[in-house]
Amino acid sequence: xxxxxxxxxxxxxxxxxxxxxxxxxxxGVLQPVLYLILFAPLLKSISASPGFPRGxxxxxxxxxxxxxxxxFGAAGVGFSLISExxxxxxxxxxxxxxxxxxxxxxxxxxxxxxLLIQSLILILLSLPFxxxxxxGGLLVMLALIALIGLFMASISYACALWLKSEDSFAPLIFTxxxxxxxxxxxxxxxxxxxxxxxxxxxxxPLSYAVDAARxxxxxxxxxASVTKGVAIMAVLxxxxxxxxxxxxxxxxx
Amino acid sequence: MTATDxxxxxxxxxxxxARDLRRTFKSRGGDVEAVAGVDLTVRAGEIFGFLGPNGAxxxxxxxxxxTLPPPSGGxxxxxxxxxxxxxxxxxxNIGYVGQRGGTDAQVSSRSELVLQGRLxxxxxxxxxxxxAELLAVLELEDAADRQAGTYSGGQRRRLDIGIGLMHRxxxxxxxxxxxxxxxxxxxxxxxxxxxxxxxxxxxxxxTHYLEEADALCDRLAIIDxxxxxxxxxxxxxxxxxAGDLVVLGVDGDAEAAMRLLQAQDFTREATLDEGxxxxxxxxxxxxxxxxxxxxxxxxxxxxxxxxxxxxxxxVFLRQTGKSLRETAP
Numbered sequence: 206x207x208x209x210x211x212x213x214x215x216x217x218x219x220x221x222x223x224x225x226x227x228x229x230x231x232x233g234v235l236q237p238v239l240y241l242i243l244f245a246p247l248l249k250s251i252s253a254s255p256g257f258p259r260g261x262x263x264x265x266x267x268x269x270x271x272x273x274x275x276x277f278g279a280a281g282v283g284f285s286l287i288s289e290x291x292x293x294x295x296x297x298x299x300x301x302x303x304x305x306x307x308x309x310x311x312x313x314x315x316x317x318x319x320l321l322i323q324s325l326i327l328i329l330l331s332l333p334f335x336x337x338x339x340x341g342g343l344l345v346m347l348a349l350i351a352l353i354g355l356f357m358a359s360i361s362y363a364c365a366l367w368l369k370s371e372d373s374f375a376p377l378i379f380t381x382x383x384x385x386x387x388x389x390x391x392x393x394x395x396x397x398x399x400x401x402x403x404x405x406x407x408x409x410p411l412s413y414a415v416d417a418a419r420x421x422x423x424x425x426x427x428x429a430s431v432t433k434g435v436a437i438m439a440v441l442x443x444x445x446x447x448x449x450x451x452x453x454x455x456x457x458x
Numbered sequence: 459m460t461a462t463d464x465x466x467x468x469x470x471x472x473x474x475x476a477r478d479l480r481r482t483f484k485s486r487g488g489d490v491e492a493v494a495g496v497d498l499t500v501r502a503g504e505i506f507g508f509l510g511p512n513g514a515x516x517x518x519x520x521x522x523x524x525t526l527p528p529p530s531g532g533x534x535x536x537x538x539x540x541x542x543x544x545x546x547x548x549x550x551n552i553g554y555v556g557q558r559g560g561t562d563a564q565v566s567s568r569s570e571l572v573l574q575g576r577l578x579x580x581x582x583x584x585x586x587x588x589x590a591e592l593l594a595v596l597e598l599e600d601a602a603d604r605q606a607g608t609y610s611g612g613q614r615r616r617l618d619i620g621i622g623l624m625h626r627x628x629x630x631x632x633x634x635x636x637x638x639x640x641x642x643x644x645x646x647x648x649x650x651x652x653x654x655x656x657x658x659x660x661x662x663x664x665t666h667y668l669e670e671a672d673a674l675c676d677r678l679a680i681i682d683x684x685x686x687x688x689x690x691x692x693x694x695x696x697x698x699x700a701g702d703l704v705v706l707g708v709d710g711d712a713e714a715a716m717r718l719l720q721a722q723d724f725t726r727e728a729t730l731d732e733g734x735x736x737x738x739x740x741x742x743x744x745x746x747x748x749x750x751x752x753x754x755x756x757x758x759x760x761x762x763x764x765x766x767x768x769x770x771x772x773v774f775l776r777q778t779g780k781s782l783r784e785t786a787p
Binding site for chain 2: 211214217218221222225226288289291292293294296297298299300301302303
């Protein structure tokens with residue numbers, strides 16, 4: 206009960222900051238939109254090639270973009286935390302009886318909300334290009350994005366609390382995210398990949414999220430890959446939350 | 459047992475009791491003992507100052523007492539609760555204002571105050587009411603709904619203090635509250651801190667300003683290299699050093715004047731320097747009338763008389779072998 210109340214209060218603080226500066230939603234959605242306009246048309250010509258999944262270029266590409274949005278959109282949230290560490294905000298909150306888990310969840314909730322708004326914008330913008338999705342699929346997709354957001358935001362906050370400096374945080378987070386992204390088949394399906402690349406990708410949990418997303422957009426909601434992708438991301442999110450919440454409870458020098 | 463012990467029972471309630479408090483942290487060169495066994499007693503309602511150069515361990519000690527880093531050793535009771543075993547209880551009863559403040563530039567003071575109150579369990583209306591009250595007291599009403607980034611240094615600091623006071627703590631920690639403030643803002647803050655103490659809040663602050671420790675604190679501890687070197691009221695500490703100095707300008711036989719004064723009980727030491735007599739005495743304000751009477755009846759006319767008291771820097775110098783003014787940034 207106290208955890209829920211505290212989470213809500215922390216969420217409201219960051220929601221207030223978000224509302225003061227909603228331009229971030231537009232900036233966040235800009236990159237995937239550029240992919241949509243400048244890169245997706247290239248896929249049309251190869252979508253007929255052997256190995257390319259069924260469903261048309263946009264139903265293959267947009268799910269990947271959504272996963273990418275979840276991953277990169279949440280990867281950078283640690284930057285704001287580093288500036289708060291510098292201003293003493295985290296320290297001040299840690300001296301109150303607020304739940305340490307709430308300090309993380311309240312923030313992550315705001316980040317997830319921002320991601321979901323961006324995802325909806327992206328999906329809406331893709332509809333004219335021929336994207337198909339029904340309500341049930343949309344809801345599962347948003348849940349999957351929320352889990353990826355929670356996972357990635359927690360990792361990002363944990364790293365920020367650990368490194369306490371933008372100079373080391375930025376290279377770490379972006380260097381670590383890029384291979385995860387490339388090995389997940391976000392841009393082009395891994396069915397096009399060679400055998401060794403597919404094996405490496407199989408070890409990347411995010412590739413299961415991408416598989417799940419593509420199955421959802423191909424109207425294969427009952428597909429085992431959907432349950433698998435959601436379950437894997439849920440487990441990862443819980444683990445990341447546990448690590449990050451512990452970091453919030455630890456001494457911040 | 460003195461009368462104060464019997465009558466002023468309240469004044470003797472301790473709010474902080476620390477024994478052999480230690481904090482060691484690891485660095486590449488090995489373990490560093492930032493706080494090396496600090497003993498402290500802070501009584502209810504007093505303004506207690508922690509004076510020392512940068513790196514002496516004052517901030518680390520204050521942060522430990524405010525439940526931030528756990529002590530590596532020792533025991534402490536803060537606001538009636540055991541620091542190690544009941545940090546949550548301690549948190550409910552203390553306010554903390556860190557060196558870096560506690561707000562970022564994009565929030566307004568009203569929203570931060572209300573959030574702070576609600577994190578301590580206040581209902582929304584209750585928190586709003588208390589926030590309005592503090593905004594009025596701290597004269598932040600005009601700026602209440604503006605982003606903190608637009609505030610002056612003094613306003614920002616008052617907001618930090620307001621945040622620390624939202625839940626009416628019994629004990630307020632202020633870590634270098636006036637560092638970086640202009641003289642007017644500093645003076646205002648002193649008034650605010652005195653008003654708080656007058657209303658019964660115990661204030662524990664750190665400072666590296668001698669004037670601040672002297673003017674503001676009821677009692678203080680001087681800390682150097684992670685240890686308390688001396689503790690007492692500013693007057694007591696200064697008296698321990700060498701006593702007060704009375705400088706006399708004598709018109710006529712200065713040597714006779716010196717010999718006469720040297721023979722008095724209140725004189726610890728006397729020196730003569732070209733018509734100027736320097737007397738070190740225990741209590742200058744009590745010695746001066748006697749000096750005037752003696753010289754007058756001996757027919758030795760006095761041109762000037764000046765009393766100078768040792769500063770806390772003299773205390774610091776004596777206890778640590780170095781001047782705080784030299785070590786302060």
